[in-house]
Amino acid sequence: MKKIIYSIALGALTLTNTSCYDVLDKEPLDQYTDAVVWNDPTLIDAFLVTQYMYTPVMVNDATTMFTSWSGSPMNRDDRRGDTNYFFGNSEQVFGVGLTLDVSDEAKYNTGSWTDISWYKLHGITEDGGMLEWWDNAYYTIRNLNELIARVPNSPIDTETAKVRIAEARFLRAYCYFAMVKRYGGVPLLTEAPQLDSSEELLYPKRNSEKELYDFILNETMSISEELTNVKEVGRANKWAALSLHCRAALYAGSIAQYGRVQLDGLLGIPANEASTYYEKAYNAALTIIKESPYKLYNEDEDKVQNFKNIFLKKRNCEAIMVKQHDGPGFQNGGFSTWSWDQCECPRPQVWGLGNHHGPYLEMVEEFEYVDGTSGKFDRKALQNKLWNMDELWKGRDPRFYASIWTNGTPWRDAVAGAFKGDTIDMHLGLIKPDGEIIKSQADQYNGINSIGDQLWAHASEGIVNSGFGIMKYLDPSTNNMSWLCESRTDYQIFRFAEILLNYAEAAFELGRTADALDAINQIRRRAGIKELANIDRDKIRHERKIELAFENHRYWDLRRWREAETALTRSFSGLQYIYDYNSGKFKVVVIDKVDGSTASPTFFNKNYYFPITKARRAANPNLVENLGY
Numbered sequence: 001m002k003k004i005i006y007s008i009a010l011g012a013l014t015l016t017n018t019s020c021y022d023v024l025d026k027e028p029l030d031q032y033t034d035a036v037v038w039n040d041p042t043l044i045d046a047f048l049v050t051q052y053m054y055t056p057v058m059v060n061d062a063t064t065m066f067t068s069w070s071g072s073p074m075n076r077d078d079r080r081g082d083t084n085y086f087f088g089n090s091e092q093v094f095g096v097g098l099t100l101d102v103s104d105e106a107k108y109n110t111g112s113w114t115d116i117s118w119y120k121l122h123g124i125t126e127d128g129g130m131l132e133w134w135d136n137a138y139y140t141i142r143n144l145n146e147l148i149a150r151v152p153n154s155p156i157d158t159e160t161a162k163v164r165i166a167e168a169r170f171l172r173a174y175c176y177f178a179m180v181k182r183y184g185g186v187p188l189l190t191e192a193p194q195l196d197s198s199e200e201l202l203y204p205k206r207n208s209e210k211e212l213y214d215f216i217l218n219e220t221m222s223i224s225e226e227l228t229n230v231k232e233v234g235r236a237n238k239w240a241a242l243s244l245h246c247r248a249a250l251y252a253g254s255i256a257q258y259g260r261v262q263l264d265g266l267l268g269i270p271a272n273e274a275s276t277y278y279e280k281a282y283n284a285a286l287t288i289i290k291e292s293p294y295k296l297y298n299e300d301e302d303k304v305q306n307f308k309n310i311f312l313k314k315r316n317c318e319a320i321m322v323k324q325h326d327g328p329g330f331q332n333g334g335f336s337t338w339s340w341d342q343c344e345c346p347r348p349q350v351w352g353l354g355n356h357h358g359p360y361l362e363m364v365e366e367f368e369y370v371d372g373t374s375g376k377f378d379r380k381a382l383q384n385k386l387w388n389m390d391e392l393w394k395g396r397d398p399r400f401y402a403s404i405w406t407n408g409t410p411w412r413d414a415v416a417g418a419f420k421g422d423t424i425d426m427h428l429g430l431i432k433p434d435g436e437i438i439k440s441q442a443d444q445y446n447g448i449n450s451i452g453d454q455l456w457a458h459a460s461e462g463i464v465n466s467g468f469g470i471m472k473y474l475d476p477s478t479n480n481m482s483w484l485c486e487s488r489t490d491y492q493i494f495r496f497a498e499i500l501l502n503y504a505e506a507a508f509e510l511g512r513t514a515d516a517l518d519a520i521n522q523i524r525r526r527a528g529i530k531e532l533a534n535i536d537r538d539k540i541r542h543e544r545k546i547e548l549a550f551e552n553h554r555y556w557d558l559r560r561w562r563e564a565e566t567a568l569t570r571s572f573s574g575l576q577y578i579y580d581y582n583s584g585k586f587k588v589v590v591i592d593k594v595d596g597s598t599a600s601p602t603f604f605n606k607n608y609y610f611p612i613t614k615a616r617r618a619a620n621p622n623l624v625e626n627l628g629y
Contacts, residue, residue, distance in 0.1 A: 034150075038150040039154065039155060044151060044156060047143075048164055055171050055175060060099065062096050064077065064089040065335070071086045074136055076136050088112055088115075092337070094339065096339075097112065098131060100357045101119075102116060102568070103554045104363070104558070104567050105359060106358055106360060106470065107358050107594060110353060111354070121600070121601055122602070123603065124606075128610060128611050128613045132182075140175055142193070152165070163226060167236050173248075174244060181559070183609060183610050184209040184212075184268075186206055186212065187207060187623075188204075188215055205623070205624075206623060209255065209266065210265070210268075213248060213255075220242065221241075221245055225238070239288055242288055246281050246503075247502060249278070253274050253275075253276075263624065263626070266624060278509045282506040286503065293317075294317060296317075296318055296497060296523070297526075306398075307398060307402035308402045308471075314490050318497065321493040322492050326488060330484065331483045338491065341486065341487040343356040346454055346469055349481070352457045354469070355458070358467070358468050359468040360468075360574065362572055364400070369395045370395055370530065382590065386583055387587075388585050388586070392586075392588070397529045399527050403472045403549050404468050404472075405424060405470070405474075406575075407467065407577045407586065408424065409423070410424075418584075424469075425452030425454055427451070428452070428577065429578035429579070430581060431579065439451070441459060452579075464591060472549065473487075492551070498548060501520075501543065501547060503519050504517075504519035504520050517534065520539065544557065545557075562608065569602045569603050570601065571595065573594050575591065576591050604628075606628025606629065609626040610626070611625065612625050
């Protein structure tokens with residue numbers, strides 16, 4: 001049998017408390033044979049921690065890694081020879097923003113080496129290419145299956161072995177969850193194929209979507225009891241397993257309720273089983289709510305800062321499972337950081353860009369006023385007067401200010417213009433005292449440029465800006481004048497507010513409206529916004545959209561609710577601010593078709609499932625293609 005050589009990405013050890021692993025005194029440090037790995041407890045631990053790194057979809061559904069300019073062992077996609085591919089899709093760099101490119105939360109502006117905004121306009125083709133999690137998934141799943149099979153016969157003590165196997169099963173379940181929400185049914189492999197394996201294992205058929213969800217739910221419930229005593233931050237524990245169980249069960253319930261059984265059962269779940277899955281989601285959420293040590297973070301009197309700190313304060317009470325980002329960035333030999341700050345920040349920014357994604361005006365209008373009234377503008381009245389920014393945005397849900405930045409938002413070192421310094425200036429056009437409007441970059445009046453500093457680069461490139469940026473996760477202390485991969489905020493894989501929202505949705509679908517209302521009001525009370533007197537499905541979905549904005553839930557929620565064809569097939573809008581020199585206020589103009597005037601975003605029914613692709617079917621003729629490709 002072929003001898004397997006394992007590469008251990010030692011940098012992956014920064015996922016957890018690296019002091020637990022004394023691997024740096026081992027030589028050589030790059031490659032080990034299977035005989036060495038499975039007989040050395042330290043290397044087994046290192047191998048497992050590497051698989052955490054090899055599951056980048058836990059971080060905003062990024063699909064590759066960027067550990068060097070030649071890629072990483074995990075980048076098994078057909079395009080892995082293209083540096084731009086693994087760079088642009090990686091967890092460390094731009095990959096964590098890609099679901100925003102295709103959601104109804106924001107538009108892609110500029111800046112990343114890879115974006116998938118083309119698919120927003122034209123749909124997913126038969127060759128795939130968008131958010132793929134197949135080749136890399138099976139590479140990681142193979143490693144995990146090997147570990148699960150080998151550890152029982154290793155020198156690790158029985159209790160530790162039980163925990164390490166449970167962690168590997170958790171990661172495997174997460175990989176399959178990331179696959180099933182993309183492709184529906186996929187081949188379910190629980191042992192690693194070898195060169196002399198059976199044809200059935202080497203060329204497996206697809207299991208059904210229902211079988212995948214049932215496997216994930218059975219696994220997560222089983223291993224939750226094996227992970228009871230895990231305390232290390234960043235590793236799967238009992239509550240992380242139950243959180244994945246809760247999320248997956250909610251998805252399965254939605255697929256049963258809103259989808260259709262197709263392709264001889266490979267796709268879909270019978271409608272009469274929806275309540276069974278909602279019950280599983282409800283029970284898992286209730287266990288976390290009642291028994292776990294986690295709760296809503298609510299430690300700061302200032303409601304805006306309190307919501308910001310959910311994402312800025314490490315190891316806070318709401319964070320059930322996180323990907324830790326500590327240590328050196330890529331420039332200094334590490335890859336345990338990410339690039340969110342540098343991508344989404346306002347200027348100043350090292351390349352004069354930032355603002356990679358611009359939230360839509362429709363997304364902004366979803367944020368209510370604190371008294372519970374709608375945040376939607378009367379767009380005619382909005383454009384018929386001059387505004388100062390405090391007046392325009394006064395009284396909104398505190399989560400608005402913590403999630404979105406715009407013209408007039410305070411920001412360290414922002415260049416003065418229409419405002420004093422340390423304030424974001426997004427004006428595009430200036431009204432002179434005689435009423436003339438100037439918009440050219442070459443124009444200015446009394447020392448004030450016709451274009452604010454924030455839009456200077458976008459105006460140069462002809463990019464239509466929505467007038468907004470993403471504030472969530474931004475650390476005001478980060479050095480955005482350095483290179484990429486410098487953000488050190490932890491990414492929250494599971495947080496308590498999501499559990500409450502899952503609980504509310506499952507409870508409502510089961511007819512337990514009092515439970516649903518209570519959960520939603522806990523979130524609104526923490527946010528500092530008026531509580532609801534009654535509950536319905538739309539209110540639950542609205543609260544989910546606001547609370548979890550830009551956290552990689554919205555795109556997948558629209559798919560599982562089968563609402564993407566409506567919500568993502570439409571034109572979106574933005575705002576343009578024109579500075580009035582005389583008053584110091586702004587004329588506000590609504591920009592229609594902010595994604596472009598020649599084509600509107602379109603979501604096709606077939607795209608509820610990604611294609612298996614011709615290339616994969618050619619490699620394995622037992623794979624059946626999804627409908628429509």
